[in-house]
């Protein structure tokens with residue numbers, strides 16, 4: 001059993017060194033990055049779809065508002081946000097992940113790193129970020145949304161805005177959180193309220209900028 005799971009102390013030492021090296025490389029890559037926000041969203045968003053167009057706009061407007069834009073560096077909504085930012089002349093960060101199938105960082109990234117460990121990558125997606133824009137997505141997007149919501153709830157990161165783009169997609173989730181989770185007493189109203197649903201890219205970037213200003217001024 002131990003051999004099958006590769007749990008030897010030697011293997012664990014090598015693993016620890018690889019994890020440490022990955023964090024060190026990530027810290028170095030993003031050291032000195034100006035203010036930034038992170039965009040999460042489906043790897044499967046089709047090019048040209050309304051969700052993709054919203055991603056491009058978020059990237060473009062984010063750059064125009066003075067932000068670097070960080071994504072998971074993949075296709076779909078990540079590519080869209082990197083595309084909008086890069087084509088507008090911005091700092092477009094892609095933090096990719098090594099997967100079983102070959103996958104390259106999208107072509108609109110100009111600051112990049114590919115991670116082996118999801119958890120190291122996830123930390124770097126959060127560490128330099130002053131807000132999170134969540135475009136429609138599946139399991140990966142939901143995982144990232146609830147990770148950042150938990151970090152904000154537990155004050156492990158600043159109370160940065162978390163903005164969900166597309167009421168038609170997210171209202172059902174927010175209703176469930178309100179009618180079931182809040183009702184059961186498993187979250188507070190302030191936890192629910194930290195998830196802001198907006199309908200377009202402009203409102204999303206405004207919410208990030210306003211939330212950032214509020215936090216940085218200590219209000």
Ligand SMILES: C/C(=C\CNc1ncnc2c1ncn2[C@@H]1O[C@H](COP(=O)(O)O)[C@@H](O)[C@H]1O)CO
Nearest residue numbers: 040041042043044072073074137138139140141
């Ligand atoms: C699943 C497919 C490709 C996977 N490629 C990914 N590349 C980079 N980042 C990814 C990838 N898949 C998930 N992520 C992360 O999760 C979010 C998207 O997940 P979802 O399940 O597609 O919503 C995204 O924000 C990434 O950080 C081929 O379809």
